[in-house]
Amino acid sequence: MSGVQNAMSLLISSFHKYSGKEGDKYTLSKTELKELLQNELGDLLGKATDKAAVDKIFQDLDSNKDNTVDFKEFVTLVACLTVMCNDFFIKKK
Ligand SMILES: [Ca+2]
Known part of the structure; x- marks a missing residue:
């Protein structure tokens, strides 16, 4: 698999x-989102x-409420963070 396809597959899994x-197997509850943020993006x-920040991120991401x-x-969160990382990478070069 190509690098990009591999990244897509990893994101999905x-x-x-x-x-x-x-709860719903295909959506994140606030608790699940918090765990994902801590373990994967800490x-x-x-x-x-922290709790207040997770509440804010959750509300921002839950666009259909x-x-x-x-x-x-x-x-959308991953895309935003990826763009930020890329900007950082370009400035450092
Ligand atoms: Ca939603």
Whole structure:
């Protein structure tokens, strides 16, 4: 598999690893989102994984306001973080 396809596949499997823990198997509850942020993005987000920050991220991501974060809503976070990382990479070069 190519690098990009591999990254896509990892994103999908990582999402489902957390979304399958409680409630709807295909969406993230706030608890599941918090666990995902802490375990998978803790290095990047640091303090953004405390309770108030998780509440804010959850509300921002839940664009259709159904009180869960689906895959489409989750990838917007990953896309934003990826763009930020790329900007950082370019400035460092
Ligand atoms: Ca939602």
